[in-house]
Amino acid sequence: MSKLEVQNISKQYGNKLAVKDVSFTVDEDELFVLLGPSDSGKTTILRMICGFEQPDNGTILLNEEDITTKESAQRNIAVVFQDYGINPTMSVYDNIAQGLRFRRFPKEEVEMRVQMVAEMLGLREKLARQTRNLSGGELQRVAIGRVMIKDADLYLFDEPISQLDPTTRRRTRQEILMVQRIKKKPGIYITQDHYEAFSMANRIGVISQGRIQQVGTPDELVQTPANLFVARFLCDPPLNTIEGYIQLVGTRYYLRTDSLSFSFPPQWTPLLSRLGPQSKIILGIRPNIIVPEWSINTMGPAPRVMLRAQVIHSGPMMGRRTVLLRASQHTEFMAEFKDNFSIKDGQILTIAINPDQIFFFHPHTEELLNPTAQSVFSLH
Numbered sequence: 001m002s003k004l005e006v007q008n009i010s011k012q013y014g015n016k017l018a019v020k021d022v023s024f025t026v027d028e029d030e031l032f033v034l035l036g037p038s039d040s041g042k043t044t045i046l047r048m049i050c051g052f053e054q055p056d057n058g059t060i061l062l063n064e065e066d067i068t069t070k071e072s073a074q075r076n077i078a079v080v081f082q083d084y085g086i087n088p089t090m091s092v093y094d095n096i097a098q099g100l101r102f103r104r105f106p107k108e109e110v111e112m113r114v115q116m117v118a119e120m121l122g123l124r125e126k127l128a129r130q131t132r133n134l135s136g137g138e139l140q141r142v143a144i145g146r147v148m149i150k151d152a153d154l155y156l157f158d159e160p161i162s163q164l165d166p167t168t169r170r171r172t173r174q175e176i177l178m179v180q181r182i183k184k185k186p187g188i189y190i191t192q193d194h195y196e197a198f199s200m201a202n203r204i205g206v207i208s209q210g211r212i213q214q215v216g217t218p219d220e221l222v223q224t225p226a227n228l229f230v231a232r233f234l235c236d237p238p239l240n241t242i243e244g245y246i247q248l249v250g251t252r253y254y255l256r257t258d259s260l261s262f263s264f265p266p267q268w269t270p271l272l273s274r275l276g277p278q279s280k281i282i283l284g285i286r287p288n289i290i291v292p293e294w295s296i297n298t299m300g301p302a303p304r305v306m307l308r309a310q311v312i313h314s315g316p317m318m319g320r321r322t323v324l325l326r327a328s329q330h331t332e333f334m335a336e337f338k339d340n341f342s343i344k345d346g347q348i349l350t351i352a353i354n355p356d357q358i359f360f361f362h363p364h365t366e367e368l369l370n371p372t373a374q375s376v377f378s379l380h
């Protein structure tokens with residue numbers, strides 16, 4: 001069974017710690033997405049896996065073999081890089097065939113495989129063309145063809161579709177998933193775009209400043225982000241973050257902000273007493289958990305806090321509506337309503353928020369504090 005195991009790898013360039021103590025595994029048949037902003041260390045990790053860079057520390061195992069110091073040519077890994085790595089002086093056919101010729105495959109087999117890959121990628125008519133005459137989308141498919149033709153132990157894709165238009169992106173994503181299904185080998189896909197990550201990944205590793213922040217399925221990351229960075233990075237429209245204070249009244253803990261106030265259920269008591277009364281806490285409120293007055297009945301028996309807010313601005317967004325609301329002099333919320341009710345700037349609305357769905361983060365470490373992901377408030 002094919003498996004990639006990356007164990008505690010780090011890489012420093014001068015003063016810059018590009019990758020810090022990164023570990024993850026990718027199973028056979030799994031597409032693992034490394035998701036993070038620019039400069040977070042994604043490409044450096046991939047370059048260490050392919051052998052173009054040596055990690056300062058740590059180990060890389062492929063199929064249980066330690067490949068950390070192995071020459072890149074000795075690693076059976078197929079890669080699509082950001083700049084495609086296509087030779088512009090060669091034809092589409094020769095570019096796709098190159099990897100097999102390099103490994104001295106018989107001519108007939110090369111011919112058969114190139115034809116098969118070209119058929120799958122819709123490149124049959126283009127095989128004789130010089131690659132310098134191709135569009136961005138076609139070049140991309142040639143790059144995928146070059147990877148697809150190989151029988152590698154691992155497939156790597158470094159932001160392969162960032163330059164393409166939305167339609168070609170969708171198509172190319174499907175082609176990459178097809179490679180993955182056919183090859184049944186571990187794959188790593190790098191992107192900065194969380195929509196892309198969610199549409200492709202079995203699991204995602206979110207990375208920032210060279211460190212893996214969290215590894216999980218798309219659902220796990222959205223439902224239980226490990227920290228404020230992950231919650232923010234995956235939220236669009238942006239996550240509302242507001243500061244609150246914990247207050248102890250008798251034996252009961254309360255949350256107070258300048259617009260919200262509610263009591264914590266007993267499950268929170270041990271954690272809140274460790275933080276201490278009067279401590280700060282950061283609330284993360286996703287725009288889509290804010291419920292407008294005309295939909296509050298859809299919340300059923302769920303717990304809720306209600307407040308009044310003024311519409312500052314609203315605008316349609318792909319069948320939904322984003323609304324900027326002012327709940328107090330210092331607190332504005334971005335809300336996202338499903339229903340396309342007419343809303344006027346300046347209008348006063350009642351809104352409801354289910355506190356079960358609010359994220360609470362530590363004021364210094366910014367780690368998620370919620371004791372369990374769901375339903376602590378509803379037990380209250």
Ligand SMILES: Nc1ncnc2c1ncn2[C@@H]1O[C@H](COP(=O)(O)OP(=O)(O)OP(=O)(O)O)[C@@H](O)[C@H]1O
Pocket residue numbers: 013016018036037038039040041042043044045192
């Ligand atoms: N060979 C190098 N020499 C010096 N610094 C480097 C080198 N390679 C990468 N870096 C630095 O390491 C950091 C991480 O770079 P890396 O390319 O891995 O990030 P990335 O997440 O892939 O970014 P992007 O999404 O923009 O491609 C950056 O600050 C980069 O400047």
